[in-house]
Amino acid sequence: MPMYWNEDQDMLADSARPFIAGNAPVSHMRALRDAGDSHGFSPDVWRQFAEMGFTGILAGEADDGLGLGHVEAGIVLEEIGRNLTPSPFLSTAVGAVTALNMAGDHIRQRWMPGIVAGESVAALAFEETTRHRPHRVAATATKSGNGFRLDGAKQFVAHGHVADVLLVTARSSGDESDRDGITLFAVPRDTDGVTADADRLADASMAARVMFDGVEVDGDAVVGEVGRGADVLDRVLGAVRTGAAAELVGVANGAADMTTAYLRERKQFGQIIGSFQALQHRAAHLYCEMEVARAAVLKAQQALDEGDPEAERHVHVAKAMAGNSAALAVQEAVQMHGGIGMTDEYDVGFYMKRQRVLAEMFGDADYHADRLARLSGY
Amino acid sequence: MAEAALDDFRRETRRWLEMNCPPEMRTPPKSADDVAWGGRRFEPSSQAQADWLRIMGERGWTVPDWPTEYGGGGLAPAEAKVLKQEMAALGCRTPLYSFGISMLGPALLKYGTEAQKKEHLPKIARGEIRWCQGYSEPNAGSDLASLATRAEDKGDHFLVNGQKVWTSYADKADMIFCLVRTDTSSKQGGISFLLFDMESPGVSTKPILLISGNSPFCETFFDDVKVPKENVVGEINKGWNVAKYLLGHEREMISGMGLRASEQSLPERALAHLGAEADGRLDDPMLRARIAAFEVRAAAFQAMSERFIDMLKAGKADPAQPSMMKYYGTELNKDRHELMMAAGGADALEWDSGRSHGGVAARSWLRTKANSIEGGTSEIQLNIIAKRILNLPGA
Known part of the structure; x- marks a missing residue:
């Protein structure tokens, strides 16, 4: 597979770009946000996403479904990032769909139609600590009748308070940090004992702290095998990390495009500030970092789609590189805009906030650099 | 090309390489001197090295994607990529290092006359002639177009007088491709691109001792050197176009230095010199973190290089993209060698001991400092990116 989009992918981008910019731009x-919306996204826009496929x-x-891959999902995510579109696309159409593709018929048929139709939303309840430690699972799954009783607390669950289904990791055996013994469940949010309290985050998105207090689920709720949930979890993480990286590429490019446009029009000392070499070099350096990140993300997407045995490495590289380059992009964007970049009225600050949330989500650059080092044996 | 045909090509290529690549040529070079540069005065470091160059040259696979009539392999881009992958999989050495391949060849293919292509390209492909590049001058560095080496029109020939500097391996080269001034009334519009023999009367070279203790670069002097008129590439006074086109290829080549795997990776060197803790982590947490962060960028740049080559071959690359590759690749390579020195600790400081293989770590580290200067400085690349890609206004 050459390292650029094929014709079909170009066409998808050509339709996704004006569609998302037209229906869900930064405004x-x-x-x-200004309306104090606590749902976290527009269900109408989500249904339109379904109509677009x-x-x-x-x-x-x-x-x-369309049976396409992570390159295509990434094309949509890049536009979500560029337009800062509040959307359950990453948790639902990437995370949950990846899990459901590995699930038994019963559970897949229960949730997939609603997701594909844009009627249902899923949330990923994986985090128990303030930093990303997905295999550290203290929540318990205790055998109960034909099923399990779930107890525990999760945090940083995007859309957790409005999702129809929560994908939850819980421990059915083993110690807190064991990879074995994790089981993944698909739990309807309206099940007795589930409470989700949503908080607004810095970027105005909503994330919930979800409590599971004696939640009874039947055996059909297990995704994958009992005690082998980490196999599914790792696939889901590969997908959403790559997806978040694609969204970060969009965030970075959105902020950088605003900034170069500003450099071309803003005048000080009687000159266009974009003619100053001090700013030109910073903008050019940023461009390089972003292009390298874009390539790293495409590499990870293609590796996942091809079933490349090295895919895990490429995913770590993509999430770390996209996180770092987007951090540079939004910081340079605010600085080069000067005072106006600090105002709430101007959009560029939104990019900085979204970058921070996405960089933390599913592991930040340090986490992924560390994992890459572990995989390389040092 | 159909997948099936490409799979067949991959199988045949693998079999051919297994049969024809000498076992000694499937290990990394032992030192910087252990690679083949060809030329009239080429002294192979082993019979295997000489054989490998000859076998690959005969097949045109030193330049797989050049046309066969000019000594190339005539491979389609997808096939050339497969060949590269299969050579990497088997650990085959690059059979020939050559400025003829990486710089002059592409420029001749685009701007050369049929006679020039027929004369020079096959000799480049077979490693018979070693070329050097006469670009920089003492007063024309980043401002290359201010070059002053004069080529006077004497009817049937030019008379060349002047001085070049930073001429890589001028003392070992057979021929030079050289920028000369044929018109003093126009800066960029008075430059011509000339080819001539380094054995011509009036050519002399003087190696420059560098901070690495090595002398890969020379000062090159021209004193009434006679050059036939037919040795101009492109039109007289339009050499700047050829020069820029060639610079794009030079920048690509230099950017690749950041990717060139040395015998030991950075983590391997750190583990070997510093050791590991019980859980396998490098026994120096701060350095480990720096190496890990570097390896992320290096892997990402590897992906960028693959993407760049694919896009270039499909005609999708921005013309200024080599500037970006050059800038990023060379800065990365400098960072790599800073970390290599840290990973080597005091051992890496030895300058000429046998244990340090003649100070190869320290000398390589110092050599990389030229990467972001040669072929256009990092600052020049950033200027180009800002103007050509980001459309920022001139100062």
Whole structure:
């Protein structure tokens, strides 16, 4: 597979770009925030995503999906990032669909149609600590009748308070940090004993702290095998880390495009400030970092789609590189805009906030550099 | 090309390489001197090295994607990529290092006359002629177009007078491709691109001792050197276009230095010199973190290089993209060698001991400092990116 988009992927980008910019631009996100929206996204826009086929990109044709891959999902995510569109796309159409593709027929058929139709939303309840430690699972799954009783607390669950289904890791055996003994469950949010309290984050998105207090689920709720949930979890993490990286590429490019446009028009000392070499070199350096990140993300997407045995490495590289380059992009963007970049009225600050949330989500650059080092044996 | 045909090509290529690549040529070079540069005065370091160059040259696989009529392999881009992958998989050495391949060849293919291509390209492909590059002058560095080496029109020939500097391996080269001034009334519009023999009367070279203790670069002097008129590439006074085109290829080549795997990776060197803790982590947490952060960027740049080559071959690359590759690749390579020195600790400081293989770590580290200067400085690359890609206004 050459390292650029093929014709079909170019066409998808050509339709996703104006669609998302037209229906959910930054002003849409600002309007939701200003209205004090606590849902976290617009269900109408989510249904429009379904009409465009986006929700089913990773779903198989048997589930009325498009049977496409992570490159295509990333094309949509890049536009979500560029427009700062509040959307459950990453948790639902990437994370949950990846899990459901590995699940038994019963559970897949229960949730997939609603997701593909844009009627249902899923949330990923993996985190128990303030830093990303997905295999550190203290929540318990205790055998109970034909099923399990779940107890524990999760945090940083995007869309957790409005999701129809929560994908939850819980420990059915082993110690807190063992990879074995983790089981993954698909739990309807309206199950007795589930409470989700949402908080607004810095970027105006909503994330919940979810409590599981004696939650009874039947055996059908298990995704994958009992005690082998880490196998599914790792696949889901590979997908959403790569997805978050693609969204970060969009965030970085959105901020950088605003900034170069500003450099071309703002005058000081009687000159366009973009003619100053001090700023030109910083903008050019940023461009390089972003292009390298884009390549790293495409590499990870293609590796996942091809089933490359090195895919895990490429995913760590992509998330770390995208996180760092986007951090540089938003910091340079605010600085080069000067005072106006500090105002709430101007959009560039939104990019900085979104970058910070996405960089933390599913592991920051340090986490992934550390994992890459472990994989390389040092 | 159809997948099946490409799979067949991959199988045949693997079999051919297994049969024809000498076992000694499937290990990394033992030192910087252990690579083949070809030329009239080439002294192979082993019979295997000489054989490997000859076998690959005959097949045109020193330049796999050049046309066969000019000594190339005539491979399609996808096939050339497969060949590269299969050589890497088997650990085959690059059979020939050559400025003819990486710089002059592409420029001749685009701007040369049929006679020039027929004369020079096959000899480059077979490693028979070693070329050097006459670009920089004492007063024309970053401002290359201010060059002053004069080529006077004497009817049937030019008379060349002047001085070049930083001429890589001028003392070992057979021929030079050289920028000369044929018109003093226009800066960029008075430059021509000339080819001539380094054995011509009036050419002399003087190696420059560098901070690495080595002398890869020379000062090159021209004193009434006669050059036939037919040795101009492109039109007279339009050499700047050829020069810029060639610079793009030079920048690509230099950016690749950041990727060139040395015998030991950075983590391997650190583990070997510093050791590991019980859980396998490098016994120096701060250095480990710095190495890990570096390895992320290096892997990402590897992906960028693959993408750049694919896009270049498909005609999708921005013309200024080599500047970006050159800038990023060379800065990365400098960072790598800073970390290599840290990873080597005091051992890496030895300058000429046998244990240090003649101070190869320290000398390589110092050599990389030229990467972001040669072929256009990092600052020049950033200027180009700012203007050509970001469309920022001139100062």
